[in-house]
Amino acid sequence: MNEAKVMIRNWKISAVAAVLFGICMSSGAQNFCPPRPTYGDAVVNPLDLYSQNGVLTLNLALRSSLGPTQQVRYCYVYMNGDQEVESPTLRLDPGDQLVINFTNNITVTAGKHPLKSRHAPNMPMEMGDAAAAKKTGDYCMGGIVDATTTNIHFHGMNIPPLCHQDEVVYTIIPNGGAQFQYDTQIPPNDQFGMYWYHPHPHGFSAPQVYGGAAGALIINGSNQYTQGLPERILVIRNYADALTDEDGMFTLNFVPAGKFKPLPVINTTAGQKEFWRVVNASTNGFLTLQIYTTDAVPLQLISLDGIPFTSPPTVTTVSIPPAGRAEFVVPALQANVKTTLQTLGFDSGSIGDPMPPANLANIIVAGNPKIKLPKVPPATPAKVAARFSGLAGKKPTATRSLYFSETNVGTNGPGQFYITVQGQVPKLFDAMNPPAIKTKIGAIEDWTITNQTAEPHAFHIHQLHFLVEAIDGQQLPNPYMADTVTVDEWSGSGPFHSVTVRMDFSDPNIAGKFVYHCHILDHEDGGMMATIEVDPN
Numbered sequence: 001m002n003e004a005k006v007m008i009r010n011w012k013i014s015a016v017a018a019v020l021f022g023i024c025m026s027s028g029a030q031n032f033c034p035p036r037p038t039y040g041d042a043v044v045n046p047l048d049l050y051s052q053n054g055v056l057t058l059n060l061a062l063r064s065s066l067g068p069t070q071q072v073r074y075c076y077v078y079m080n081g082d083q084e085v086e087s088p089t090l091r092l093d094p095g096d097q098l099v100i101n102f103t104n105n106i107t108v109t110a111g112k113h114p115l116k117s118r119h120a121p122n123m124p125m126e127m128g129d130a131a132a133a134k135k136t137g138d139y140c141m142g143g144i145v146d147a148t149t150t151n152i153h154f155h156g157m158n159i160p161p162l163c164h165q166d167e168v169v170y171t172i173i174p175n176g177g178a179q180f181q182y183d184t185q186i187p188p189n190d191q192f193g194m195y196w197y198h199p200h201p202h203g204f205s206a207p208q209v210y211g212g213a214a215g216a217l218i219i220n221g222s223n224q225y226t227q228g229l230p231e232r233i234l235v236i237r238n239y240a241d242a243l244t245d246e247d248g249m250f251t252l253n254f255v256p257a258g259k260f261k262p263l264p265v266i267n268t269t270a271g272q273k274e275f276w277r278v279v280n281a282s283t284n285g286f287l288t289l290q291i292y293t294t295d296a297v298p299l300q301l302i303s304l305d306g307i308p309f310t311s312p313p314t315v316t317t318v319s320i321p322p323a324g325r326a327e328f329v330v331p332a333l334q335a336n337v338k339t340t341l342q343t344l345g346f347d348s349g350s351i352g353d354p355m356p357p358a359n360l361a362n363i364i365v366a367g368n369p370k371i372k373l374p375k376v377p378p379a380t381p382a383k384v385a386a387r388f389s390g391l392a393g394k395k396p397t398a399t400r401s402l403y404f405s406e407t408n409v410g411t412n413g414p415g416q417f418y419i420t421v422q423g424q425v426p427k428l429f430d431a432m433n434p435p436a437i438k439t440k441i442g443a444i445e446d447w448t449i450t451n452q453t454a455e456p457h458a459f460h461i462h463q464l465h466f467l468v469e470a471i472d473g474q475q476l477p478n479p480y481m482a483d484t485v486t487v488d489e490w491s492g493s494g495p496f497h498s499v500t501v502r503m504d505f506s507d508p509n510i511a512g513k514f515v516y517h518c519h520i521l522d523h524e525d526g527g528m529m530a531t532i533e534v535d536p537n
Contacts, residue, residue: 031105032065033075033212034084037255040262043361045233045373046216046253047080047088056092057099059179062106062150062199062213067241070112074199074211074240086254087215089233090197094219094383095188102152102182106175109147125203127431128170139180140164142431143172145201150175150208152182153200153462154217155323156306156483158387158507159184161463161514168200168462169431169515169531187509189387192221193306194277194325196235202429202529206283206521210238212254214281222376225302225312225329229275230373232266236360238282250285250343250360257360263340264361269368270335275302275376277327280320283521284353286346286456286486287320291330291363293339300329307388307465307481317344321458321486323519339363349489352455353520391467391504392479396446400437403450403496404457404487404518404528417528419517428527435513435533443505443534450498451487457523459499460484461516461532466501473498484519511536 049058060078067073078085092098128142140163143149151171159166165184173180195217199208216233239248239256248258255264268274280287291297296316302308305325318326333339340362346355401422406415418426421436439445446469449459465483470476472495488497517529 031063031107033063033067033073034077034086036067036073036086036212037253039256039258040265041255042265042267043234043252043255045089045231046235047078047085048374049078049088049090051092051096051098054093054095055097055099056090057101058088058090059101059103061103062208064106064108064211066108066111069241069243071241071243072108072111072207072211074106074208074213076197076213076215087212087235089216089218091218091220092186094186094190094192094221096186098182098184098186100152100182102173102180104148104150104173104175104177104180106148106150123203125431127172127202133172137178139173139177140167140171142170143174145172145203147204147207148175149173149204150199150201152197154184154195154197156195156325156465157184157217158187158190158464158510160509161512166462167512167514169202169513172201186219187387187507189384190219191306191308191382191386192219192223193303193308194218194279194327195306196279196281196323196325198281202431203525206525209281209521210283211240212237214279216277216279218277219306220377222379223302223308224379225300226275226376227379229273229329229376230269231376232274232276232373234276234278235281236278236285236287238285249358250282252361257358259358263359266341266361266363268333268363268365270365271332273332274330274373275327276330277325278318278320279325280322282322284322286322286348286355286458287318288344288346289318289320289326289360290316290342290344291339292342293333293337297331297333297339299331302327302329304480305465305482305484309480319486321484321519322521323458323460323484324482333363333365335365335367337365339365346456349453349455350492351453352489387507388465388467388481388504391444391481391502392469394444394502394504396444396502398439398443398445400445400447401450402447403452406453415526417518417523417526419528419530421530427530429517429529433531436530437532438535439505439532440535440537441505441508441511443503445503445505446500447503448498448500449487450496452490452496454489454492456489457487457528458484458519459487459501459516460519461503462514463510464504464507466503468499468501470500471498473500505534508536510534
């Protein structure tokens with residue numbers, strides 16, 4: 001079976017859901033998604049929205065409509081005057097307030113082709129007290145999650161797991177309802193870096209993100225390695241309109257990277273370094289990025305998942321799991337030398353979504369580039385100690401073991417996906433389940449996550465980062481901070497692969513209930529998620 005068909009098959013809404021929700025189209029063009037770029041277009045930075053006087057306030061709507069191949073697109077739309085802009089980049093300083101007046105305008109929920117998923121069909125699920133939420137109009141009380149509901153997750157942000165801030169289990173926003181306000185503060189001790197925002201309605205996260213609903217969020221700042229450099233934002237998404245492998249798997253800022261088709265064009269200036277900030281906003285893609293001329297170009301890796309390295313390493317490949325971010329300095333490139341951005345492919349095991357090598361963009365190096373980029377501001381000293389400082393030297397107060405597993409329902413599936421604490425019974429995620437893990441503010445915990453399946457998984461936890469300490473029981477010479485990490489697949493023989501991470505639950509602002517899961521969103525939708533409760537006392 002060709003690769004793109006496998007990829008597309010793996011997450012899409014089932015025929016059952018299509019019948020249940022139908023194709024509900026609005027008569028008003030204002031609820032359609034804006035036009036997107038096509039093959040061979042230049043890659044341009046998304047519109048930047050900056051905080052002013054310590055606050056960034058914006059109106060944002062989530063819409064859906066059918067694309068040219070009759071597949072469903074989902075889009076975050078911001079009105080820039082009378083112009084519809086998709087997925088603006090949100091830029092704030094540490095300590096700033098982010099206020100989003102959000103409207104759910106989802107109308108279309110199924111495309112021309114009946115869609116099938118690897119997991120059990122996307123069926124409505126009750127989160128919290130749906131009856132009370134409907135009666136009172138309080139979206140914080142829960143609701144019935146279906147293809148028309150949504151919410152927003154601020155991925156990687158260390159902010160409270162509260163409704164109106166970053167809570168995704170009981171915050172269920174229906175379509176056509178009242179405007180819902182998100183209002184949260186960027187922690188003053190967060191370091192400069194790249195984050196992102198995307199929908200997180202359990203059971204329907206994959207189709208909404210796959211359809212394009214994702215945007216970058218930048219905590220402003222710089223250091224000696226990045227100050228003054230032209231800054232490029234790249235949001236790599238799935239290609240929502242793809243029907244065949246020739247159509248391509250990914251887009252760069254919505255420009256599709258098709259096979260045997262004109263590639264996206266990245267215009268750069270000869271002799272000029274650039275600072276690239278890349279988010280893997282695909283639902284299932286494991287990226288292994290490389291810039292290639294006559295050889296692989298050395299890149300200075302500044303940060304992963306928004307956390308800068310103290311001493312940035314020089315690398316020729318940058319691996320980014322689904323939901324991960326990488327920020328790196330691209331050296332001055334030469335004109336008249338063929339230069340491409342590539343992903344080298346990824347071994348996704350015997351049952352994972354195929355991740356073949358692919359060219360993602362042609363990099364055109366010229367004396368007068370067509371695209372002007374903003375400059376990174378001068379470096380500024382930190383006003384407070386950085387979050388998670390000294391975590392490697394802290395003594396853990398608890399250790400835990402968790403594992404990923406899968407089962408098939410019947411001979412050929414669909415699959416069921418689990419993340420389980422060792423010693424507990426595997427359970428598909430349900431909002432009514434008790435927390436799988438209970439801890440308290442001030443705890444420092446070492447977790448070892450093992451993969452017992454024949455495909456890789458991407459472990460992610462909300463509200464905090466973790467220190468990646470060991471892989472397969474071997475301590476890393478240079479542990480690093482992340483919020484999403486790959487756990488390799490089992491080959492079928494020998495020990496399972498594992499990753500050991502150190503969790504810091506010291507911040508009192510993260511007290512409450514939140515989730516951890518696989519960030520292959522088809523797996524998360526299929527049950528590979530659980531809840532942790534952090535006691536404030």
